Amino acid sequence: MAAYLVRRAILLALSLAVSSVALFVLLRVLPGDPANALLDMGATPAQAAAARHELGTDLPPAQQFGGWLRDLARLDLGRSLVSSLPVASEIAGRLHVTVPLTVLAFLLAVLIAVPTGFLVALRRGTWYGTLLAGVSQLGLAVPVFWVGMLLVTVFALRLRWLPAGGFPAEDWAAPAAALTSLLLPVVTIALVMSASLTRYVHSAALDVLDSDYLRTARALGAPLRAALLRHGLRNAAAPVVPILAIELASTFLGAVVVENVFALPGLGSMLVRAFAQHDYPVIQGVLTLSTAAVLTIGFVADTAQRLIDPRLRRTATGTSA
Amino acid sequence: MRSRALVAGCVLLGGVVAIAMVSALWTPYDPADTSGGRLEPPGPEHWLGTDRLGRDLLTQLMIGARVALSIGAGAVALGGALGLLAGIAAGFAVRWLDDMMAVVLDLLIAFPTLLLAMLVIAARRGSLLSAVTAIGLAMTAVVARPARQQVKRVLAQDYVTAARTSGTSWPGIVAGHVLPNIWPALAVNLALQLGRAVLAEAGLSYLGLGPPPPNASWGHMLREAQATVLVAPGDIVAPGLLLVLLVIGVNLLADGVREVADPLLRGRW
Numbered sequence: 001m002a003a004y005l006v007r008r009a010i011l012l013a014l015s016l017a018v019s020s021v022a023l024f025v026l027l028r029v030l031p032g033d034p035a036n037a038l039l040d041m042g043a044t045p046a047q048a049a050a051a052r053h054e055l056g057t058d059l060p061p062a063q064q065f066g067g068w069l070r071d072l073a074r075l076d077l078g079r080s081l082v083s084s085l086p087v088a089s090e091i092a093g094r095l096h097v098t099v100p101l102t103v104l105a106f107l108l109a110v111l112i113a114v115p116t117g118f119l120v121a122l123r124r125g126t127w128y129g130t131l132l133a134g135v136s137q138l139g140l141a142v143p144v145f146w147v148g149m150l151l152v153t154v155f156a157l158r159l160r161w162l163p164a165g166g167f168p169a170e171d172w173a174a175p176a177a178a179l180t181s182l183l184l185p186v187v188t189i190a191l192v193m194s195a196s197l198t199r200y201v202h203s204a205a206l207d208v209l210d211s212d213y214l215r216t217a218r219a220l221g222a223p224l225r226a227a228l229l230r231h232g233l234r235n236a237a238a239p240v241v242p243i244l245a246i247e248l249a250s251t252f253l254g255a256v257v258v259e260n261v262f263a264l265p266g267l268g269s270m271l272v273r274a275f276a277q278h279d280y281p282v283i284q285g286v287l288t289l290s291t292a293a294v295l296t297i298g299f300v301a302d303t304a305q306r307l308i309d310p311r312l313r314r315t316a317t318g319t320s321a
Numbered sequence: 322m323r324s325r326a327l328v329a330g331c332v333l334l335g336g337v338v339a340i341a342m343v344s345a346l347w348t349p350y351d352p353a354d355t356s357g358g359r360l361e362p363p364g365p366e367h368w369l370g371t372d373r374l375g376r377d378l379l380t381q382l383m384i385g386a387r388v389a390l391s392i393g394a395g396a397v398a399l400g401g402a403l404g405l406l407a408g409i410a411a412g413f414a415v416r417w418l419d420d421m422m423a424v425v426l427d428l429l430i431a432f433p434t435l436l437l438a439m440l441v442i443a444a445r446r447g448s449l450l451s452a453v454t455a456i457g458l459a460m461t462a463v464v465a466r467p468a469r470q471q472v473k474r475v476l477a478q479d480y481v482t483a484a485r486t487s488g489t490s491w492p493g494i495v496a497g498h499v500l501p502n503i504w505p506a507l508a509v510n511l512a513l514q515l516g517r518a519v520l521a522e523a524g525l526s527y528l529g530l531g532p533p534p535p536n537a538s539w540g541h542m543l544r545e546a547q548a549t550v551l552v553a554p555g556d557i558v559a560p561g562l563l564l565v566l567l568v569i570g571v572n573l574l575a576d577g578v579r580e581v582a583d584p585l586l587r588g589r590w
Contacts, residue, residue, distance in 0.1 A: 018428065
């Protein structure tokens with residue numbers, strides 16, 4: 001296990017390095033001059049050169065990259081071209097929306113998907129098993145922002161039960177108001193995310209239900225519920241845990257999109273605004289952070305999978321052939 | 322036809338393809354025609370009403386089908402070709418190169434499509450081509466990883482060893498043994514990716530990162546409809562509904578192909 005952890009940690013470090021290079025190359029070296037964001041329409045070449053000097057984009061790429069890595073190590077992500085504020089503190093100021101939104105939506109999605117997946121597997125061939133399967137098919141095909149728009153139209157604009165968007169100015173100092181404004185976005189993301197998760201849980205549950213050890217446990221007189229709890233859950237969890245990591249990453253991305261439906265002041269709206277204004281330091285900062293988060297979640301999930309399923313510990317690498 | 326999913330998928334996908342083809346020849350109005358009243362409700366003149374500039378929504382919806390399908394198909398063609406090439410290359414490569422490609426693919430596959438597409442679009446501004454490039458590149462790893470595994474599985478077979486010893490060149494082995502054997506699984510995966518590409522394009526367009534008008538897509542229509550949702554709440558229905566029907570159709574098609582190709586998987590999704 002220790003050797004595996006070391007190897008997997010090296011892989012994580014390598015992935016972080018590769019992805020930061022890739023991000024840098026994509027954003028700086030490809031055509032398109034970030035300095036244009038600082039300039040007016042009729043800027044002179046001298047002004048353009050000054051802007052490039054200010055951004056440091058007149059230096060050779062290798063030197064730029066070195067400087068960016070040094071800054072990154074000090075958690076300095078540069079300054080926004082638009083607001084001139086440090087990107088790191090702007091990001092920090094927005095996590096209080098995106099993180100609760102992602103975590104709550106993910107938890108709700110798991111709470112929906114695990115019982116549903118098992119139920120569909122247990123009730124093969126019944127009408128409501130088929131119905132649940134159909135609903136989950138639908139969830140896989142629905143764009144998350146459209147679900148958000150529909151829910152806003154019904155519950156905020158028609159019924160006026162919940163706010164249509166925004167976040168209280170008092171922030172989490174007004175916990176009830178903050179939670180109320182997150183309720184519709186959380187439900188939106190969870191509904192869509194639970195659909196794909198249900199599929200995986202269903203597939204894992206089918207494997208467990210068809211397994212020899214469960215039949216043996218039942219033959220020895222264990223009631224189905226006890227046999228499932230004792231043998232089924234852990235076996236079903238092993239293939240699902242790494243999927244959870246990918247789902248958590250997708251939930252985060254869902255949050256990025258859905259924040260724009262509900263006008264929530266989180267990372268997503270920050271990213272979209274930065275795209276619209278060609279604010280490269282902000283784009284780079286938000287995407288670097290997102291990448292690091294996605295890769296770290298994957299690392300944690302792979303490790304957790306080994307803790308759950310001892311059979312995997314015998315092979316050297318976590319990746320299947 | 323043995324599979325109900327296959328039939329239903331063909332019908333749904335065929336319907337959207339038909340709309341897209343009709344839109345290339347005829348639309349009720351010119352997409353740039355602003356002669357209608359602003360935000361008109363559905364009526365005999367404009368069946369789905371008009372947007373805030375007075376443009377016909379049915380016209381936009383029909384053109385949206387063409388945009389969705391062409392970006393989806395383009396992205397699948399690009400991502401599928403690159404992914405298949407990478408998968409075959411890794412399958413034939415020496416051990417260390419193959420191991421390295423496996424690690425890189427594991428890394429890339431953990432990346433959500435939309436995030437990768439945003440990265441590409443950050444570098445090249447929104448156009449029809451950059452949307453195709455972004456989504457297609459983002460899809461490459463998702464195609465390449467299973468393709469690599471299947472290529473390796475085929476290459477380990479005795480009949481491949483037999484072909485090799487009898488002097489068949491590696492392009493001959495790819496054409497004669499690898500492609501015919503991995504084709505069903507690849508087709509299922511590509512169909513699923515078409516659905517994901519269409520959803521990714523809608524998401525990008527909704528966020529304002531998609532191709533600019535007049536290539537307005539369903540995602541763009543939804544973005545516009547949201548701005549006027551208080552006056553014309555009905556406008557958010559049609560583009561979303563068509564989007565969902567198209568993606569369900571493609572997913573069913575994938576299920577159907579899988580069922581026909583592998584009867585053992587029947588009843589699984």
